[in-house]
Amino acid sequence: MENFNFKAETNILFGKGQVDKLPNVLSSFGKNVLLVYGGGSIKRSGLYDKINQLLGDDFNLFELPGVEPNPRIETVRKGAALCKEHNIDVCLAVGGGSTIDCTKAIAAARFYQGDPWDFTQDSRLVKEALPIVTILTIAATGSEMNGGSVLTNVETKEKLSFGSRKVVPKVSILDPTLTFSVPTYQTLAGSSDILSHLFENYFNKTPNTMVQDGIAEGLMRTVYHYTPLALKNPEDYDARANLMWASSLALNGLTGSGKSGIWSCHGMEHELSAYYDITHGIGLAIITPRWMQHILSEETAERFAMFGRRVFDLEKDDDMMKTAQKAIELTYETFKEWGVPMTLGEVGIDNKLLEEMAEQTIKHKDLATEAYVSLDKEDVLAIFEASLEEMNF
């Protein structure tokens, strides 16, 4: 295990009816609130009205609607301008990871003289930020409990991230009933995203991290258990609750602290999203089993076999490679069974830009030296190409 700092200072208010605490929560930060949200889903669900009703005349509510699924830097600029203009005290993000990520950049940009895209080049430029409160409406990115933010620059076709403790939400309201209305496709994308965070930390070079790995295995089992239940009955409270809490814990440092190295699948998927604006979680589900297959070797088989035994309850087998292979197969097959489109073609990506995206992956992420298994441009291209076809086992 390596040295680390851990702090999970976000005050999580979890459960049915916690939204009612919003006025109390916000009032400790001030009266001028910037409400940031995405499309119309919070209006359709009644949450938008509920918030307005709760805050009533006691707060000055300003709005930034229309945050994109892969949030764009222009939207951040717009939000920062609103904060300056209206002397905002606190940002209220209502939505999923995109809305929260966008809000983090806005909260920091409020105090930054340059362009907020700079943060993706150097996170240390974040010196100060407005306090952030979130109301989560989908279990997916974990952004509600960490300091990470992923932004998209459509102009330069770049999807890049920054991270700072300054933008960790102060309070996050996690009411599982708010995810009852999440459609099938987004539920799938969310669960895939949670799993990917767990995979990326779990398949890692640092040895002797049983605490982190045990937690990751438990959270993976949770996602595999409850996703089909949530798909079958979107209003299954316990399924939604477990998925929601798993999403936050998957990326709040618990499974990654004490490990080093960088993530492989996210590096590749960010190029797919930057070029084709596809749903992040779906891109991850497509890439992941091909990446696993590509890096399976005598050296990695033990870890894949452990994953299979602990997460898919595979029986012990003297042939470790067989268990490892079965685990990869189950990773792929489970996504398919859930209904995730599992080839690039199904999300509108053909072979034309694969080489360019592979090049960009390597340009943006040091996968050669920092990944679980070293990847160069040819490896990435092979994984992209394998993602065009169905997998056969």
Add this chain to the structure above:
Amino acid sequence: MENFNFKAETNILFGKGQVDKLPNVLSSFGKNVLLVYGGGSIKRSGLYDKINQLLGDDFNLFELPGVEPNPRIETVRKGAALCKEHNIDVCLAVGGGSTIDCTKAIAAARFYQGDPWDFTQDSRLVKEALPIVTILTIAATGSEMNGGSVLTNVETKEKLSFGSRKVVPKVSILDPTLTFSVPTYQTLAGSSDILSHLFENYFNKTPNTMVQDGIAEGLMRTVYHYTPLALKNPEDYDARANLMWASSLALNGLTGSGKSGIWSCHGMEHELSAYYDITHGIGLAIITPRWMQHILSEETAERFAMFGRRVFDLEKDDDMMKTAQKAIELTYETFKEWGVPMTLGEVGIDNKLLEEMAEQTIKHKDLATEAYVSLDKEDVLAIFEASLEEMNF
């Protein structure tokens, strides 16, 4: 899953050499420091000198040595008086759970006009507290990352607790090398204590808490894997590191949030410690398998079987009761193999006060309605009596 609040705001500095950050950590709180510690172990290990050297002339260091293994209310009173007298800015607890628990009471008593024993009657009396920094020297109670404190009143033979977010440590320094010198007996007691925290939350009535249970299972596996390694080679860094981090995460809310009900074995053990001043973790190890055996039934067998499969890697068996029984047996046998004294006689307790202690258990804890399985005085007495004899399976 039930509604809950979760916040883990303690800044954890984990790993080799983190103690060097102490001056920096303390300086954000002030110059007047009360150093609280127990026996001479921190002097023997060189940690005491190291702290003095690090703090040098930049701080005004006052001392409260001699905190007892079951910390006494008199020591709390003494510490609170020192805080008032020297206008202490920050309390520095160096040691294990007893030292940290005592420090929490001192930090709160600094601002309380009455007697600090009152806190054990009503935690809400804690309105304010001095900031607390800890340097942990044993993996056991998890007190370094939560707001709980257990105090002993020798006069009234009571061992009772209080809990408040006000006394959650601001910073905890977790350097596994500081636990290299922990003797075998204390290592055993520490691991037993960690396991007990996990058991108490795991064997619980609230259904559909797979997130919490999965985390608990992962931490239990960690403790079972690394304890023998730490016993064999006390300077095994990775063993000490995993045990240390497991101890903090076992009781920081991760495995208990979203569940209700109260703990059974701790209620019983606190009486043993209050009457006989035995080591808490050892008392828990003795009580636990007898409690498990006492409550094993058609109703609880499923959970014990799951525990056996997930934690001891027992194979699936159509006879759930058989797996459950095997899991309890392994719980007992593993403690024995490690070298834990597993009967009351071995820790100097005979049958004379069992009835009185059983009565006190029921008086202090509502085990009839709030426990995993309802226990009355006769049940507790039966568990105590079973703890006099070896278990036979």
